[in-house]
Amino acid sequence: MVAHRQLIELIEQNTTGTDTYTYWKYFGRLLFDVLDNEDDFKDMHYSVVHKAKMLCYFANSEHKMRKRYAKYIPSLTATAYWDKSSTTSSMIMQHPDVYDMACKYNYFGVVRPEVMKAYAAEAEQRKKDEGM
Numbered sequence: 001m002v003a004h005r006q007l008i009e010l011i012e013q014n015t016t017g018t019d020t021y022t023y024w025k026y027f028g029r030l031l032f033d034v035l036d037n038e039d040d041f042k043d044m045h046y047s048v049v050h051k052a053k054m055l056c057y058f059a060n061s062e063h064k065m066r067k068r069y070a071k072y073i074p075s076l077t078a079t080a081y082w083d084k085s086s087t088t089s090s091m092i093m094q095h096p097d098v099y100d101m102a103c104k105y106n107y108f109g110v111v112r113p114e115v116m117k118a119y120a121a122e123a124e125q126r127k128k129d130e131g132m
Contacts, residue, residue: 008061017069018081028087031058035095052101053108059088059119060111089122093132099123 008027015023034041035051046054065082066073072081092099099120102108107116 005057008057012061012065015065017072020081023065024087027058027061031055032087032091035091035098048097048101049105051095051098052105053110055088055091055095055098056102056107056110056116058091059107059116062086062088063111063115063119085126086119086122088119089126092120092123093127 011022011027031054032038034044034046034054066086069082074082074084099116102116107113
C-alpha cells in the first residue's frame with residue numbers, strides 16, 4: 001500500500017455521505033491491515049516510519065471527509081453512515097508507536113498538527129470511556 005494523493009482523491013470522489021463502502025474497503029481497512037501486519041501485508045515489512053506516514057495521509061483524508069459529511073455522523077436520533085468515533089483515533093489507540101513516530105516527524109507535513117492532536121485527544125477520551 002502506497003499513499004498517493006491522486007489515489008486518495010479518487011477514493012474520496014467515490015465516497016458520499018451515505019456510501020462509505022469504497023472509502024473503508026480500499027483505504028481504511030487496508031491501512032488497518034498494514035498497521036496490524038495482517039497476512040497480506042506481513043511480508044512487505046513496512047517500517048514504523050512508513051506506517052506513520054500512511055497514518056498521516058489517512059488522518060488528513062478522514063478529517064476532510066468527516067467535515068464534508070458531518071451531517072451523516074450520528075447524533076442521538078440520526079441514522080449513521082459515518083461512525084461517531086473517527087477511524088484515525090482507533091488507529092492511534094491500537095498503534096501508539098505509529099502515532100509517536102508521526103509526531104516525531106511533525107506529521108510529515110501531510111496533516112496539520114492540530115488535526116492529529118485532536119485525533120489523539122479523541123483516542124485518549126475513548127480510552128477513558130472504555131476503561132482502558
